[in-house]
Structures are given as C-alpha cells and as structure tokens.
Amino acid sequence: MSNVLIVCEVKNAEPKKSTLELLSKGKEIAGALGGSLSAVAIGSGLGGFADKVAPYGAAKVYVADGAAEYSTEGFTKIIADAVAKDGAGVVLFSAGSQGKDLAPRLAARLEAAFATDCVDIGVDGGKVTVKRPVFAGKAFAHIAMEGSPAVVGLRPNSFPVAEPAGGTAETVALPADFGDVKAKVVEVVAGESSRPDLTEAERIVSGGRAMKEAANFKILEELADVIGATVGASRAAVDSGYAPQSRQVGQTGKTVNPVLYMAFGISGAIQHLAGMRTSKVIVAVNKDPEAPIFQKADYGIVADLFEVVPKMTEEFKKLLAEG
Amino acid sequence: MHIVVLCKQVPDTESRIKLNADGTGFDMEGIKWILNPYDEYAVEEALKIKEAGKAEKVTVMGLGPDRIVEALRTALAMGADAAVHVKTGEDTGDTSSVAKALADAVKAQDAGLVLAGCRAIDDDMFAVPCMVAEYLGVGQAHVVSKLEVDGGKAKAWRDIDGGAKQVIEMALPGVVTATKGLNEPRYASLPGIMKAKRKPVEVVEPAAGGAKAKLVKCSLPAERAAGRVFEGVESVPEVVRLLREEAKVI
Ligand SMILES: Cc1cc2nc3c(=O)[nH]c(=O)nc-3n(C[C@H](O)[C@H](O)[C@H](O)COP(=O)(O)OP(=O)(O)OC[C@H]3O[C@@H](n4cnc5c(N)ncnc54)[C@H](O)[C@@H]3O)c2cc1C
Numbered sequence: 001m002s003n004v005l006i007v008c009e010v011k012n013a014e015p016k017k018s019t020l021e022l023l024s025k026g027k028e029i030a031g032a033l034g035g036s037l038s039a040v041a042i043g044s045g046l047g048g049f050a051d052k053v054a055p056y057g058a059a060k061v062y063v064a065d066g067a068a069e070y071s072t073e074g075f076t077k078i079i080a081d082a083v084a085k086d087g088a089g090v091v092l093f094s095a096g097s098q099g100k101d102l103a104p105r106l107a108a109r110l111e112a113a114f115a116t117d118c119v120d121i122g123v124d125g126g127k128v129t130v131k132r133p134v135f136a137g138k139a140f141a142h143i144a145m146e147g148s149p150a151v152v153g154l155r156p157n158s159f160p161v162a163e164p165a166g167g168t169a170e171t172v173a174l175p176a177d178f179g180d181v182k183a184k185v186v187e188v189v190a191g192e193s194s195r196p197d198l199t200e201a202e203r204i205v206s207g208g209r210a211m212k213e214a215a216n217f218k219i220l221e222e223l224a225d226v227i228g229a230t231v232g233a234s235r236a237a238v239d240s241g242y243a244p245q246s247r248q249v250g251q252t253g254k255t256v257n258p259v260l261y262m263a264f265g266i267s268g269a270i271q272h273l274a275g276m277r278t279s280k281v282i283v284a285v286n287k288d289p290e291a292p293i294f295q296k297a298d299y300g301i302v303a304d305l306f307e308v309v310p311k312m313t314e315e316f317k318k319l320l321a322e323g
Numbered sequence: 324m325h326i327v328v329l330c331k332q333v334p335d336t337e338s339r340i341k342l343n344a345d346g347t348g349f350d351m352e353g354i355k356w357i358l359n360p361y362d363e364y365a366v367e368e369a370l371k372i373k374e375a376g377k378a379e380k381v382t383v384m385g386l387g388p389d390r391i392v393e394a395l396r397t398a399l400a401m402g403a404d405a406a407v408h409v410k411t412g413e414d415t416g417d418t419s420s421v422a423k424a425l426a427d428a429v430k431a432q433d434a435g436l437v438l439a440g441c442r443a444i445d446d447d448m449f450a451v452p453c454m455v456a457e458y459l460g461v462g463q464a465h466v467v468s469k470l471e472v473d474g475g476k477a478k479a480w481r482d483i484d485g486g487a488k489q490v491i492e493m494a495l496p497g498v499v500t501a502t503k504g505l506n507e508p509r510y511a512s513l514p515g516i517m518k519a520k521r522k523p524v525e526v527v528e529p530a531a532g533g534a535k536a537k538l539v540k541c542s543l544p545a546e547r548a549a550g551r552v553f554e555g556v557e558s559v560p561e562v563v564r565l566l567r568e569e570a571k572v573i
C-alpha cells in the first residue's frame with residue numbers, strides 16, 4: 001500500500017491543465033498500489049483550492065497559502081513536509097519548467113528514486129515503472145523505481161484528463177514558510193506571449209528559415225490565434241533572429257508534445273525532430289518535395305508557405321465558424 | 324574564486340541508436356562522442372568570468388568511463404585549467420548516484436561557483452546539477468540564459484514558461500545551469516588543443532552507490548506510418564477538412 005501525492009501547479013489560484021493530467025493518472029496509480037490520492041498546492045488565494053482538485057480524485061489536499069513568489073528551496077521544504085505528513089510512496093510532478101527545477105531537488109532531499117519526463121507510468125508487481133524518451137526520442141528507457149519514495153515527473157500532454165466526478169477533499173493547512181533561502185526570485189520578466197508555453201501547448205505552428213524575416217512570423221501568429229496555438233520556430237529561424245530563443249523547438253530548444261504540430265518551411269533536421277517527434281499529428285508545408293520532414297508528417301503540402309498560411313487561416317476560420 | 328564546470332560526454336546528435344542483443348541496454352559501438360552542447364555554454368561562461376578577473380581557476384569535471392576524458396580535453400582545449408575525472412564503468416548508475424558522486428568530488432575542490440549544462444542531450448533528466456546543489460546545501464539557478472557574478476553573489480535570469488524570465492539573486496557558493504542564449508561557445512584553437520594535452524587530469528574513485536531507479540529494458544519507438552502528401556495551395560481546404568474529420572485535432 002502506498003499513497004500518491006500530486007504536486008499541483010497553480011496559476012491565478014487555479015490548477016493548471018498539467019495538474020489535472022497528474023491527478024487523473026495519479027488516481028489510477030494510487031488504485032493499483034492500494035493507496036489514496038493526495039495533492040499539495042503552494043501559492044496565494046488558495047481558499048477554495050481543494051474543491052477544484054477533489055473532482056479528479058484527490059482525497060486530501062495540503063495547502064500552503066500565502067506564498068507570493070516561487071522559490072526552489074522554499075517549495076522543496078513545503079513539499080517535503082507534505083510528503084512526510086502524507087507518508088506518500090509516490091510523488092508526481094509535471095515535467096514543465098517548474099517541475100524540472102523542483103523535482104530533482106526534492107528527490108535529493110528525500111533520497112528518493114527519481115525519473116522525469118516520463119511518457120508512461122504503471123505498476124508492476126507492486127513497483128512503479130516508467131517509460132521515458134532518451135537520445136532525443138530515438139529510444140525509450142524503461143525504469144523500475146526501486147526506492148521509496150519515488151519522485152516521478154510526467155511529460156505534459158502525455159495523459160488524458162479524466163471526467164470530473166463528485167467528491168470532496170479534506171484540506172490540511174501547511175505553513176507557507178520557505179525557511180532559510182539562498183537563491184531568491186527578485187523579479188519576473190514577463191514573456192512576449194500570453195499563450196501556453198510550448199512544452200504544454202496542445203497546438204503549435206512553427207516557422208523555419210524559410211520565414212525569411214521576423215516580421216513574417218505575423219502570419220503564423222494570425223493562424224495561431226484562429227486555432228488556439230502557440231508559435232514555435234526552428235533553430236535556423238532563431239539563430240537568424242526571426243524568432244526569440246524561447247520559441248525554439250528541438251534538441252537545443254524545447255521538447256514539445258502537442259496534439260497538432262504544423263511545420264512551415266522547416267526541412268526536418270534530426271535535431272528539430274528531437275523536439276517534436278512525439279506530437280500526435282504532424283503537418284508539414286515545404287516547397288521541396290524531398291524535404292525530410294515529409295517522412296514524419298501525417299499530412300504534407302508541397303507548396304509555398306506564404307500562399308498556404310493565409311489560405312489555411314481563412315479555411316480554419318470558416319470551419320470554426322460552422323461550429 | 325574557483326569555478327567547477329560539470330561536463331558530460333554524450334553521443335553526437337546525429338548518432339543512430341541501436342539496442343543491445345537482449346534489449347536491456349544500448350549498443351554504443353561506433354558512436355561518435357562529443358562534449359554535451361549545453362556544457363559548452365557552461366564552460367564558455369566560466370572562461371568569461373575568469374577573463375573578467377572574477378575567478379582564478381576553472382576546473383572541468385566529468386563522471387564516466389575512461390572515454391570521457393576526451394570530452395574533458397575538449398573543455399581544456401577551450402581554455403579550462405584543470406580536469407577531474409570521476410571514474411566509473413560504462414554503467415554510471417542512476418541520476419542520484421551520479422549527482423552524489425559529483426557532489427562529493429566538488430566538495431574536495433572548494434568551489435565558489437558550480438556551472439553545468441541544464442540538460443544532457445542523451446539521458447535528458449534536467450536534474451543532476453539541482454541534486455548536486457541539494458547535496459552541497461547551496462542555492463540553484465536552473466536553465467539560465469544570462470548571468471552576472473560579483474563578489475559573493477550571482478544574479479541569474481532563468482528561462483521559464485512562454486519566454487518569461489525569473490531573476491534570481493543567489494549567495495555563492497551556488498549552482499547555475501546554462502541554456503542556449505547564455506553565450507556563444509568558442510572553438511578550441513590549435514594551440515589550445517596542444518596545451519590541453521599537458522593540462523592535469525586528476526582521477527577520483529567515487530564511493531559505490533546503488534541505483535534506486537533501475538534501467539530494466541530499452542525499446543525503440545514505432546516508426547510513424549507514412550502520411551499523405553498533397554500538391555499545391557489548392558489542397559489546403561482538403562487538408563483542413565481532414566484535420567477536423569479524420570485527425571480530429573481541430
Ligand atoms: C548540436 C546541434 C543542436 C541543434 N539543435 C536544434 C534545435 O534545437 N532545433 C532546430 O530546429 N535545429 C537544431 N539544430 C539545427 C538543425 O541541424 C538544422 O540546421 C535546423 O533545424 C534547420 O532549420 P530549418 O529547417 O528552419 O532550415 P533549413 O534546413 O534551411 O530548411 C528550410 C526549409 O524551408 C523550405 N522552404 C524554403 N522556402 C520555402 C517557402 N517559401 N515555402 C515553403 N518551404 C520553403 C526549404 O525547402 C527547406 O526545406 C541543431 C544542430 C546541432 C548541430
């Protein structure tokens with residue numbers, strides 16, 4: 001028997017979608033281990049937070065209300081406290097930018113078994129096992145978590161969100177006390193985009209070197225607005241100054257996992273594929289019928305992107321207007 | 324100040340990956356090995372801090388079998404002063420044991436700053452340096468694209484979601500991990516490569532630590548089924564329709 005504890009990510013006092021993914025999968029794992037599902041949330045204005053995660057199966061919610069800023073060390077301290085109180089044998093994180101920072105720190109503090117960016121998790125003979133991409137998605141490693149607790153990060157968009165059901169959760173208040181902190185967040189500089197981060201986006205439209213200049217990304221923004229996508233770029237586009245570094249997809253950029261990835265004027269170099277090969281559906285638009293990206297695409301169009309993008313925007317608009 | 328830079332040797336990004344005969348590991352025969360690209364940013368940043376007169380010495384440190392000394396030599400050829408080889412077999416253990424062995428070796432160095440890559444492009448855990456920070460009991464700034472070091476303090480700009488940045492102020496010693504955008508790594512010059520051959524490489528044996536996360540099996544992804552390719556802008560309405568009706572993604 002082993003409890004599962006979800007580490008929530010909170011935005012404007014609401015659980016992020018990635019947190020609902022964790023709860024949905026976590027409930028299944030807790031069931032298989034014969035334990036219960038709990039969650040821990042840190043932030044401010046978390047008054048009714050338990051009610052927001054209870055429908056996804058959390059029976060107990062540890063809430064540290066009154067933490068204004070993020071802090072690696074502070075959050076680690078509070079989560080470690082929740083793990084101890086809960087007696088959790090499995091701690092689940094979302095492997096987004098916050099989870100990547102926190103999960104290893106917590107694992108080291110707890111002397112836990114650790115694996116992250118997992119695309120599958122299950123229970124085998126009472127042991128948690130995970131599957132995670134290695135070598136830029138060219139292979140998978142299957143890892144058995146031998147130690148307890150096990151700290152596991154799940155790749156965003158890898159698990160469906162369950163239908164919310166009824167249910168209530170008990171709130172356990174934790175002090176929002178960071179303790180002695182050596183690295184402190186002194187400022188947050190807002191990004192250029194209010195869209196979801198690439199790592200969590202469900203739809204992505206990316207432009208490559210063929211975009212020719214930064215101003216041309218405007219046509220991708222327009223398409224993205226219509227279908228609710230986040231804009232990405234190849235390294236060639238970033239290094240040429242057409243797009244900011246935060247948009248780069250690939251081996252030296254973000255690893256993304258959307259349901260729809262559209263590549264415009266991207267040749268499909270192995271280092272680009274490294275970042276987007278797990279996308280559910282890939283669309284490629286390229287002038288060159290021999291471009292390697294077509295071998296990975298579910299739907300390809302051999303044409304000039306400057307003709308295709310505006311046409312697509314128009315067609316999607318029509319389609320979505322139909323409802 | 325003494326800066327230690329963690330450097331991992333990884334397969335070249337173009338490498339073809341094959342499973343071993345029983346599927347419990349990978350066949351690394353014929354792989355071309357390189358210094359992890361993110362660690363190049365870390366080495367470059369350390370050299371820049373030293374050149375600005377804010378550090379006296381840059382030591383590069385790697386954990387792995389004998390072949391990894393080649394990656395350490397690459398960093399020495401860029402300009403690092405000395406290297407530490409934490410010597411293991413081909414099986415390096417799990418993330419925690421790697422981090423613990425590195426942290427132990429760092430403790431022996433009296434480092435004011437530990438720089439590392441934010442991720443190794445092969446195992447991709449984004450984790451070792453954060454664990455090292457915890458084992459050392461110091462602060463961390465993970466995934467950093469701008470860094471200022473002054474006196475006993477560092478100011479680091481962390482890349483977070485959607486292009487936003489978190490600015491971290493940290494008392495040193497501390498751990499900072501580099502991402503693309505931090506700098507442009509220099510190439511090793513020919514004299515640099517010659518000099519690197521004579522620079523010291525200290526070998527340390529880590530205390531044995533068992534893996535708590537055990538690799539049990541390896542597999543390859545299913546090939547994506549060949550898709551359909553359409554000609555010309557005229558096909559856009561058809562593709563848009565298929566995305567809704569067949570792929571159901573809109
Ligand atoms: C260590 C390392 C790490 C790397 N990391 C990354 C990474 O993280 N991400 C990444 O993307 N790359 C990365 N790269 C670079 C990668 O190898 C490629 O150079 C890069 O992906 C190419 O970008 P591109 O496809 O935009 O450009 P190109 O390869 O130049 O392709 C442009 C494409 O646009 C097409 N085209 C031109 N005009 C039009 C038009 N009007 N309409 C339609 N199509 C058109 C062309 O036919 C061509 O296929 C890395 C390389 C190395 C060595």
Ligand SMILES: Cc1cc2nc3c(=O)[nH]c(=O)nc-3n(C[C@H](O)[C@H](O)[C@H](O)COP(=O)(O)OP(=O)(O)OC[C@H]3O[C@@H](n4cnc5c(N)ncnc54)[C@H](O)[C@@H]3O)c2cc1C
Nearest residue numbers: 330386416417418439440442443446447448449450451538
């Ligand atoms: C034969 C073999 C067997 C393995 N078995 C297991 C296993 O059973 N379980 C398991 O969890 N993992 C296993 N691994 C993976 C291995 O332990 C990883 O290297 C470890 O998990 C570290 O994670 P990472 O490489 O993803 O580093 P990341 O955390 O992504 O690395 C970030 C940064 O940390 C530094 N760093 C990381 N590793 C080193 C290093 N070795 N030397 C110097 N600096 C470093 C670098 O600066 C790097 O940029 C195995 C690997 C091999 C080759």
